[in-house]
Amino acid sequence: MSALLRSLRDGRGFDVALAALALAYLLVFSAFPLVYNVAMSFQEVDMFSLGDLIRPFVGLANYRALFAAPEFWSIMGNTALFVSLSIVFQLAIGFGLALFFQQDFVGATYLRGLFLAAWIIPALVAGAIWKWIFAGDFGVLNYMLMSTGIVNDKIFWLSTPAISLYSVIIANIWLGIPFNMILLSVGLAGIPKDMYEAAALDGAGPWGRFWHMTLPMMRSTLGAVTCLGVIFTLQQFDLFASLTQGGPANSSNVAQYWSWQLSFQNYDIATGSAVSVLMLGFVIVVALLYVRSTRQEHRA
Amino acid sequence: MKRYVLLVVAIGFLAIYLFPLYWMYLTAFKPSSETFTYPPSFWPADPQFNFVRVFIDKKMDVYLWNSLVVACGTTVIAALIGTGCAYALARVRSVWMDLVLFLILMMQVLPPSLMATPIFVLFNQIGLIATPRFAVVLAQTAKVLPLYIVLCRTSFMQIPKELEEAARVDGASRIVAFFRIIVPLARNGILVTSVLIFLQSFGEYVYSRTLISQEDLQTATVGLMNFMGPNTTDWNGIMTYAVIYVTPIVIVFMLLQRKIVSGLTAGALK
Numbered sequence: 001m002s003a004l005l006r007s008l009r010d011g012r013g014f015d016v017a018l019a020a021l022a023l024a025y026l027l028v029f030s031a032f033p034l035v036y037n038v039a040m041s042f043q044e045v046d047m048f049s050l051g052d053l054i055r056p057f058v059g060l061a062n063y064r065a066l067f068a069a070p071e072f073w074s075i076m077g078n079t080a081l082f083v084s085l086s087i088v089f090q091l092a093i094g095f096g097l098a099l100f101f102q103q104d105f106v107g108a109t110y111l112r113g114l115f116l117a118a119w120i121i122p123a124l125v126a127g128a129i130w131k132w133i134f135a136g137d138f139g140v141l142n143y144m145l146m147s148t149g150i151v152n153d154k155i156f157w158l159s160t161p162a163i164s165l166y167s168v169i170i171a172n173i174w175l176g177i178p179f180n181m182i183l184l185s186v187g188l189a190g191i192p193k194d195m196y197e198a199a200a201l202d203g204a205g206p207w208g209r210f211w212h213m214t215l216p217m218m219r220s221t222l223g224a225v226t227c228l229g230v231i232f233t234l235q236q237f238d239l240f241a242s243l244t245q246g247g248p249a250n251s252s253n254v255a256q257y258w259s260w261q262l263s264f265q266n267y268d269i270a271t272g273s274a275v276s277v278l279m280l281g282f283v284i285v286v287a288l289l290y291v292r293s294t295r296q297e298h299r300a
Numbered sequence: 301m302k303r304y305v306l307l308v309v310a311i312g313f314l315a316i317y318l319f320p321l322y323w324m325y326l327t328a329f330k331p332s333s334e335t336f337t338y339p340p341s342f343w344p345a346d347p348q349f350n351f352v353r354v355f356i357d358k359k360m361d362v363y364l365w366n367s368l369v370v371a372c373g374t375t376v377i378a379a380l381i382g383t384g385c386a387y388a389l390a391r392v393r394s395v396w397m398d399l400v401l402f403l404i405l406m407m408q409v410l411p412p413s414l415m416a417t418p419i420f421v422l423f424n425q426i427g428l429i430a431t432p433r434f435a436v437v438l439a440q441t442a443k444v445l446p447l448y449i450v451l452c453r454t455s456f457m458q459i460p461k462e463l464e465e466a467a468r469v470d471g472a473s474r475i476v477a478f479f480r481i482i483v484p485l486a487r488n489g490i491l492v493t494s495v496l497i498f499l500q501s502f503g504e505y506v507y508s509r510t511l512i513s514q515e516d517l518q519t520a521t522v523g524l525m526n527f528m529g530p531n532t533t534d535w536n537g538i539m540t541y542a543v544i545y546v547t548p549i550v551i552v553f554m555l556l557q558r559k560i561v562s563g564l565t566a567g568a569l570k
Contacts, residue, residue: 014474015392018384019400022449025381029442030407030415037418051425097313105306111314113561118318120553120560122503124521125542128528129324132535138336140323147339174320186565237413238505241525256413263417264510276414287409291402 034280041277045270062274069271071250071258078165079234079254079279082172086236087229089173091222094180099214101181102188112185115178123175127242130171134158134243161251164244168252171239176232180225187221188214220293227290234283255279324546327539335536354540362516363523364545366433370519371502373437375494378448381441383490386452387482391461408446412506415439420510432512436519439507444497451496451563455489456482492559499549520545 007013041062043055066072101112118126133141134157145151157167191214199209215222234256240246246253246261253261255275263272315322327335328351329344355361389401419439420429428435459482467477483490505521512518518526524545527538553560 011474014478015388015397019388019392019397022381022385022445023400023403026404026407026442026445029419029438030410031403033415033418033422034410036422037415040418040421045421050421053425100306100313101310103306105303105310107307108310110557111310113557114314115317116557116561117321117550117553120499121321121546121549122505122521124503124505124524125324125546126320128524128538128542129320131528132327132539133320133323135535138338138340138535140340143338143340174317177317182561182565231409235411235413237411238521241505241509242528256411260413260416260506260510263420269417269421272417276417279414280410283409283411283414284406287406290409291405 037273037280038277040270041274043270045273047267050269058270062270066271066274066278071253075250075253075255075258078250078252079256082165082169082236082254083230083233085166085169086172086176086233087226089169090176090180090229091184091225093173094177094225095184097177097181098184098188099210101185112181115181117178118175119178123236123238124242126175127171127239130167130174130239131158131243134167158244159248161248164248164252168239168243171243172233172236175236175239176229179232180229183225183228184218184221187218187225190221191217223293224290227286227293230286231283231290234279321550324539324542327535328543330536332534332536336533348536350536350540351544354537355544358523358527358537358541360520360523360541360544363518363520366508366512366517367502367504367519367521369433370436370440370504370508371498373434374440374444374501374504375498377437377441378445378497379490379494382445382448383452383483384478386449387456387478387486389449390453390456404446404449407442408450410443412439412443415443416506416510419507423511429511432514432517435511436504436507439511440501440504443507444500448493448497451493452486452489455486455493455563458489459485488559489563492556492563495552495556496560496563499552502549 004013008017040055042057042059043049044058044061045055049055097112097115101108133139136142136154136156136159139157141157142151142154146154155163158164195213195217196209199213204212237256237260240252240254240257244252246257250258256279259272259275259279261272262268262275266272326342326344329347329349330341331346331348334341334345385400385404389397389404423429423435423439428438463481463485464477467481468474472480503521504519505525508519508522509525512522524538524541527534527541532538
């Protein structure tokens with residue numbers, strides 16, 4: 001006993017105890033709910049059995065109900081579109097800005113950091129601002145588009161089923177740009193300057209240098225940032241809540257919002273947890289890819 | 301010359317990018333008659349100061365206090381639990397510690413809106429729902445703790461091992477060395493990470509919306525959602541609310557911008 005105490009106070013046990021404390025917290029409040037969630041998705045859970053410890057086991061019935069739901073495939077399609085479009089544009093714009101701010105001029109680092117002001121504000125507030133910008137009759141976006149002659153009629157960004165998802169995507173791209181830019185800047189800063197000088201001496205133009213040096217050198221960073229993008233995009237909930245609430249008629253609904261809606265607005269907790277299990281499984285696979293890509297970077 | 305052109309272009313990019321924030325401030329200062337004019341004005345002709353009225357009407361003191369409670373609680377628990385773990389992960393290199401780090405990274409990626417369902421049912425069963433703000437703090441801590449650990453770990457890794465070894469030679473135990481030598485040396489990193497966690501938790505929405513049912517315990521994000529409602533037209537009021545809520549966050553961010561950015565960039569990709 002005293003040996004254990006001494007080890008805790010003054011030896012190996014000290015590190016183990018410190019790491020175990022945080023790990024235990026996460027196991028209780030993250031890992032256990034995760035497992036519990038999987039169990040619930042095989043049970044019948046409603047408002048009456050909510051407090052019970054043992055609920056009727058229904059096998060795959062929740063999943064069958066889920067796949068049979070008329071909105072299932074369209075919502076999954078929306079999720080895929082939301083994630084892929086958000087990431088493509090966040091990456092492209094973020095990369096462009098990172099390259100721009102990589103140049104040497106006064107205040108480059110400071111101005112680049114200011115972009116993060118959009119990232120630090122609560123996403124729900126960003127959603128409120130965008131809802132006002134998107135407003136059909138008095139929204140500033142419609143005014144700008146019409147006064148520059150890009151469109152002739154007012155667009156009802158949030159209430160037109162064919163457009164509503166793209167409106168949320170636009171707001172989400174806006175939110176994600178600074179984070180992508182900062183991470184890509186770190187990658188760019190890691191490319192040795194003399195490589196560029198050598199390439200310039202060999203007569204490589206700016207495009208040649210970009211395609212044959214910057215992009216290949218950035219491959220692992222781009223991979224990591226893409227994985228992080230998928231992870232963060234699937235965490236986006238607040239924008240849906242504030243902009244469209246998945247509507248109209250599920251046209252802008254995505255899996256992570258739908259799962260919450262099923263559980264807390266339709267009180268269909270079993271189906272909500274089934275959606276949740278599917279998406280969590282997907283996120284964990286992406287996270288594994290992310291950890292792998294950062295590992296490779298370490299070795300390189 | 302070229303450098304000044306670049307500076308101007310950079311400011312241009314920033315201005316375009318931050319236009320939504322400008323629009324928020326502008327709308328908050330406009331009288332409602334000016335808000336609904338077409339074409340819209342880009343500078344308030346007759347600036348209004350509705351901040352006190354909105355603050356009182358929308359009971360923002362209650363909402364902001366609840367957000368503050370959630371953010372403080374989360375930051376304190378995350379710092380208490382996470383700092384030691386970050387240190388252990390930075391100091392010990394072994395297969396086991398790699399596994400712990402891996403598990404922590406995995407828990408970082410779980411979307412709160414998907415975790416809300418099991419956490420709600422679980423907390424309901426063990427009676428935590430009776431103290432809803434504490435429930436939100438526990439759930440939110442589980443969300444931000446991995447980020448806290450990962451970011452703090454990088455600042456612990458920058459402390460040379462020799463400093464701790466010197467203290468040990470002088471007879472200090474591990475605990476004394478940790479509190480007297482290591483933590484003070486890493487205090488900048490710990491502080492910046494804590495501020496970041498605090499700001500994130502100050503804007504928390506999913507768990508507050510899910511776990512808190514009493515109106516007077518709800519956070520500022522939920523208050524803003526209630527204000528927005530389905531058919532609202534009071535955009536002046538909403539933007540005024542947003543300005544009151546966001547301005548302190550933006551100010552803290554501006555003051556610590558450099559440190560937050562460098563902390564993020566050091567930790568995020570490792």
